[in-house]
């Protein structure tokens with residue numbers, strides 16, 4: 231049955247400014263059907279009076295590795311290459327499929343509880359993660375993260391193909407798929423070209439880590455005599471395929487001119503970049519050059535939390551620090567990055583990212599009646615600078631309520647926490 235959100239105070243963007251309006255919202259199946267005064271329809275519909283809540287479009291986490299929740303705070307305060315090669319990869323080699331399932335479920339519980347309605351995942355064993363996506367009701371863009379150091383990589387290309395063929399468009403359209411060569415430094419030239427060919431053949435986006443550290447720049451320059459961006463360009467990365475480029479911290483002027491015309495964009499991960507000592511993206515400059523910039527947490531192994539409210543704060547703070555200018559990256563711009571831009575970069579911008587008729591009903595309901603969120607001078611500022619994931623009261627994804635009054639409705643939260651904790655403890659015993 232269709233549902234009317236009565237007395238809905240909802241936040242949407244117009245010409246760069248996020249403002250709240252009050253109306254009723256009719257949701258039919260998974261879609262926002264009508265917004266306006268709908269009193270004449272109340273008697274024929276299920277009605278939810280949401281007058282004490284502020285509604286905003288669901289947050290979109292553009293880059294994540296869900297099973298890494300099992301490695302949260304397992305190894306911190308290390309530079310990226312040591313963290314990755316000495317700690318994460320060896321631990322990930324010992325994970326079982328069951329571990330990855332519970333790690334993914336734990337991440338999805340955390341994401342939904344903090345207002346993320348869609349996200350992009352890059353990992354291995356993607357059938358297991360897709361199963362968790364199906365069960366939890368979240369919207370996801372899934373990719374098999376591919377690492378190769380020699381020419382023996384056909385199994386990874388085949389797994390990527392299978393992921394796309396099996397899952398792209400599944401779960402009532404909530405799952406889309408991408409092809410993901412891990413990064414310039416984990417992918418030799420032939421492998422990268424084959425990954426690009428596969429994405430073109432299957433007509434899906436490419437997702438990769440790019441220009442995350444200055445070490446990466448040095449490494450690719452030494453190995454291939456060019457910058458990481460030029461290296462991707464040489465493999466055909468930017469020809470006509472949509473690209474989801476995580477990080478983008480260290481770009482040259484030439485890199486920026488290559489990236490200006492790409493379809494897709496950069497996913498900025500400020501917390502992970504800060505914690506791994508990578509530096510921070512110059513988001514102000516990227517935006518000036520016309521690039522689309524979204525927001526992501528990266529995996530909980532580096533970011534430690536999947537709270538996009540934290541990520542929004544960090545994004546705004548870091549641009550102000552970097553430019554010594556308080557007007558750099560306003561709360562309004564950050565909200566756009568975390569919603570519409572993320573959706574557009576992932577290629578799901580027609581479905582989600584804003585509250586308007588025709589879009590899927592991916593909505594957050596926030597409890598703003600709390601000491602730290604009063605008074606309500608500016609909703610956009612409150613959401614970015616004062617709110618946290620715990621302020622999300624309820625969440626709707628694809629028209630289905632997946633959390634109500636902070637209770638998860640598509641998963642047994644206690645069981646997920648218990649099993650994930652067991653998996654993490656057993657994993658450490660095997661290391």
Ligand SMILES: CSC[C@H]1O[C@@H](n2cnc3c(O)ncnc32)[C@H](O)[C@@H]1O
Pocket residue numbers: 295314318319322352353354374375376377412413439442502528529532
């Ligand atoms: C092969 S699946 C994806 C792979 O990526 C690793 N990873 C997680 N965070 C980062 C990061 O910030 N930079 C590079 N690689 C990262 C993760 O450990 C998985 O093995």
Ligand SMILES: [Zn+2]
Pocket residue numbers: 293294295439476528529
């Ligand atoms: Zn990553």
